[in-house]
Amino acid sequence: MNRPTAKLTLFSTALALAVIAPTTLSHFNDKEMPQSYRQSWFALVAANFGPMAAMVKGDMPYDAERMQASADDLATLLQLDIMRGFPEGSEKGTTRAKPGIWDNKADFEQKMLDLQAAANALQAVAGGEDQKQVAARVGDVGQTCKACHDDYKSKDYLY
Numbered sequence: 001m002n003r004p005t006a007k008l009t010l011f012s013t014a015l016a017l018a019v020i021a022p023t024t025l026s027h028f029n030d031k032e033m034p035q036s037y038r039q040s041w042f043a044l045v046a047a048n049f050g051p052m053a054a055m056v057k058g059d060m061p062y063d064a065e066r067m068q069a070s071a072d073d074l075a076t077l078l079q080l081d082i083m084r085g086f087p088e089g090s091e092k093g094t095t096r097a098k099p100g101i102w103d104n105k106a107d108f109e110q111k112m113l114d115l116q117a118a119a120n121a122l123q124a125v126a127g128g129e130d131q132k133q134v135a136a137r138v139g140d141v142g143q144t145c146k147a148c149h150d151d152y153k154s155k156d157y158l159y
């Protein structure tokens with residue numbers, strides 16, 4: 001395995017801050033459809049992002065095919081209109097979504113578009129030889145997760 005070192009180490013540090021613990025609590029509740037809808041979607045996003053982050057950090061063997069497959073699925077998930085999971089009134093119930101989302105809809109949507117752009121850029125290079133480039137693009141995606149979570153996802157809001 002030929003792993004780029006210095007840049008990757010720097011990147012790993014940044015990513016460690018951005019990455020979400022794999023053991024997130026998820027739920028499905030048919031009385032809280034929007035909340036369940038968006039949380040299920042985020043769970044799929046994380047299930048695809050997690051292995052990519054682990055591969056560039058060296059926590060998992062690097063596999064270019066797997067990288068491409070996860071990047072493809074992440075980009076596909078971003079084709080969905082995730083804002084359908086954030087209708088008015090769904091700041092209640094079992095959720096970590098901060099009420100500020102509904103006061104700053106345009107900013108929130110822009111942050112989702114930033115993720116989409118980063119995911120598309122990653123998809124374009126994911127299966128390639130240049131692991132440094134892939135690592136950089138994975139890092140960009142991680143930054144967009146963090147940028148939104150910092151403002152709009154509570155760590156302990158309601159549950």
Ligand code: HEC
Pocket residue numbers: 020024025026027035038039040042043045046049094095096097098108109111112115141142144145146148149152153
């Ligand atoms: C535009 C904002 C935004 C972006 C971008 C974003 N998230 Fe989130 N994420 C949220 C919000 C808000 C919640 C809380 C949803 C809830 O509890 O109803 C959440 C919840 C989650 C959860 C918990 C889901 C559950 O089971 O309850 C995970 C895991 C997650 N995000 C991972 C990610 C990853 C990985 C990325 C980047 C690839 C990402 N998110 C990008 C806003 C965002």
